[in-house]
Amino acid sequence: MLGRFLARRLAMLLASLLVASFVIFAALYAAPGNPVAALSGGRSLPAASLAVLEQRYHLNDPFFVQYWYWLSGALHGNLGISITLRENVSTLIASRIWTTAGLVAYASVLIVIFGIGLGVLSGLRRGLVDTGTLLLTAISAAIPGFVAAIVLILVFAVDLGWFPALGNGTGFVGNLQHLTLPAVALAISSLAIVARVTRAAVRTESGREHVQTAVSRGIPARLLIRRHVLRNAAIPITTITGITIASLIALDAVIETAFSLNGLGAYLVQAAESKDLAVVQGISLVLVTAFVVVNLIVDLLYAVLDPRVTLGSRAQ
Amino acid sequence: MTGPGPAPGPAAGPESGTLLEVDHLTVRLRVEGRSRPVLRDVSLRIGPGEAVGLVGESGSGKSMTARAIGRLLPEGAAAEGAIRFQGGDVAALTGSDLRRYRSQVAMIFQDPRAHINPVRRIGDFMTEALRTNLGVRPAEAARRAVEMLAQVGIEDGERRLRQYPHQLSGGLLQRVMIAAALLTGPRLLLADEPTTALDVTTQAEVMAILDDLRRELHLGMLFITHDLELAAAICDRTAVMYAGQIVEVRASARLHDDPLHPYTAALAAARPDITRVAPRLRAIPGRPLSAFEAPDGQCAFAPRCAYAQDACRETAPGMAELDGGLSRCLRASELRGKLAEPEAADA
Numbered sequence: 018m019l020g021r022f023l024a025r026r027l028a029m030l031l032a033s034l035l036v037a038s039f040v041i042f043a044a045l046y047a048a049p050g051n052p053v054a055a056l057s058g059g060r061s062l063p064a065a066s067l068a069v070l071e072q073r074y075h076l077n078d079p080f081f082v083q084y085w086y087w088l089s090g091a092l093h094g095n096l097g098i099s100i101t102l103r104e105n106v107s108t109l110i111a112s113r114i115w116t117t118a119g120l121v122a123y124a125s126v127l128i129v130i131f132g133i134g135l136g137v138l139s140g141l142r143r144g145l146v147d148t149g150t151l152l153l154t155a156i157s158a159a160i161p162g163f164v165a166a167i168v169l170i171l172v173f174a175v176d177l178g179w180f181p182a183l184g185n186g187t188g189f190v191g192n193l194q195h196l197t198l199p200a201v202a203l204a205i206s207s208l209a210i211v212a213r214v215t216r217a218a219v220r221t222e223s224g225r226e227h228v229q230t231a232v233s234r235g236i237p238a239r240l241l242i243r244r245h246v247l248r249n250a251a252i253p254i255t256t257i258t259g260i261t262i263a264s265l266i267a268l269d270a271v272i273e274t275a276f277s278l279n280g281l282g283a284y285l286v287q288a289a290e291s292k293d294l295a296v297v298q299g300i301s302l303v304l305v306t307a308f309v310v311v312n313l314i315v316d317l318l319y320a321v322l323d324p325r326v327t328l329g330s331r332a333q
Numbered sequence: 334m335t336g337p338g339p340a341p342g343p344a345a346g347p348e349s350g351t352l353l354e355v356d357h358l359t360v361r362l363r364v365e366g367r368s369r370p371v372l373r374d375v376s377l378r379i380g381p382g383e384a385v386g387l388v389g390e391s392g393s394g395k396s397m398t399a400r401a402i403g404r405l406l407p408e409g410a411a412a413e414g415a416i417r418f419q420g421g422d423v424a425a426l427t428g429s430d431l432r433r434y435r436s437q438v439a440m441i442f443q444d445p446r447a448h449i450n451p452v453r454r455i456g457d458f459m460t461e462a463l464r465t466n467l468g469v470r471p472a473e474a475a476r477r478a479v480e481m482l483a484q485v486g487i488e489d490g491e492r493r494l495r496q497y498p499h500q501l502s503g504g505l506l507q508r509v510m511i512a513a514a515l516l517t518g519p520r521l522l523l524a525d526e527p528t529t530a531l532d533v534t535t536q537a538e539v540m541a542i543l544d545d546l547r548r549e550l551h552l553g554m555l556f557i558t559h560d561l562e563l564a565a566a567i568c569d570r571t572a573v574m575y576a577g578q579i580v581e582v583r584a585s586a587r588l589h590d591d592p593l594h595p596y597t598a599a600l601a602a603a604r605p606d607i608t609r610v611a612p613r614l615r616a617i618p619g620r621p622l623s624a625f626e627a628p629d630g631q632c633a634f635a636p637r638c639a640y641a642q643d644a645c646r647e648t649a650p651g652m653a654e655l656d657g658g659l660s661r662c663l664r665a666s667e668l669r670g671k672l673a674e675p676e677a678a679d680a
Contacts, residue, residue: 236436
């Protein structure tokens, strides 16, 4: 059961990657500008060097042939060579992936702890806690990441000087310090959404008939909340948290750029600007994989949490 | 006739002593900022081992009465009057006393699929109260659960305990609910339309099991149903509710043939009888009133009553004793014997 499910999901992952790579390739191909201009830095090159470049990067071949060159390379584990840095794309990605992974993981931890925490608290308690959370989440849900980034840099880095404004830092503590403001900026609006959905799920589950059954049997409130309210609310909460964390992967480019972090997201933006196709494709490959894997984990968790869901079964 | 088993004769009547006493209970709920009555002056007594039926249309306050007894009223509900269990005031119970009360008074709900947590195993559901409140070890609790499942006619109990609710049919699930309710050794069952959500053949089975076990274990029961005949078949006495009030209490055996309140008679006549060919079903004219819609200072049933007179619209009748029963009808003694003939109501 599990094996077949995983095999199907793996096939879906490969299909997603193929489609994504084609779309990205086509988009960059159609976009204005050309890679030679990026290579030459705007200077006009002698015809001979131009020909060498065009040949090396297959720039004159038809679209599908170019795509095929890239695809077959990628299938052999060769993601190609960056046009601007003239380095192996795999090496370039490897040197940056941990910044991005760290940032997304940090933001995810913030979302899980504070988003779910606030949601559970305000779902269980009416009154001041609830109203406060509603107000807070209404505001923070409306803050785009780049605005949060600017405000956070201004207040906590420039004015208060508690955290560094830019860069990656060194060592675990250094990394953590440098990633704190970006992680908050990345998490803030998603955190609000997770808190809202959690609150609603807790409210819904508290009102279920089976909770009343448990009350009628004299189950103490603490156990009632844990076994019947939170246990059941965990199903929708897991779903929304998973979707949210997956979406961080896409949002992270903006935040990395705002904080000058040397991660995949910021690099993706630079590479797209200079039409560095191999790099854009390579990074996209990694990001799409991460996205699909996060979703896969959510699906697995979902089947663990809800016995009515069986892995890999189609809707009956 | 969905009710199986013999109807209890007068000899099988209640014994002396009181298990539960509901004394002039009035409950108000806050709806849209206004306080609205849902129960009005409800008084009821259940003896040890006695089954009392509570019959009425939807919205008449049957379930609310059970919820009040089970201390399950919604937030913001205000109750007046008293509920006493074995002499003790139920409203005053807190903490472990309340939990002990709840293990003594078990509820069986209408829709087992909604009332059993879908993501926990049957075993968890059944043994939860035993393990949590009575400190029974898990293995011992499971053993007792299997034993109780056998009593409600589920033989492969050990397998069932490992299953999830969605893997069981509605009838099986309701048996599980009954078995779970009996596990804590209650003295009183509050059965809120326990068979309404089941199909007819399953209804009869579940009803028979519930009735047998109740007699065997000598439990008091408040049996809520909208089915007068079913109540009559398994209950010693039956109370009929209308618009948040009890309008008649009577030995079940006599309820159908010798009703004391026009509403009871109308309710009995509205039920199609397969032994008699009727030209058309006899519906009660008008629609049932909720307690908060009922006008003050007059009989709540008067607008729909075939026997209503001016006096019925000018004074609110109290409960009056009549031939061993109670009736909330001004003309009860006058109409005595005329109500059972439904044809009279057509005049």
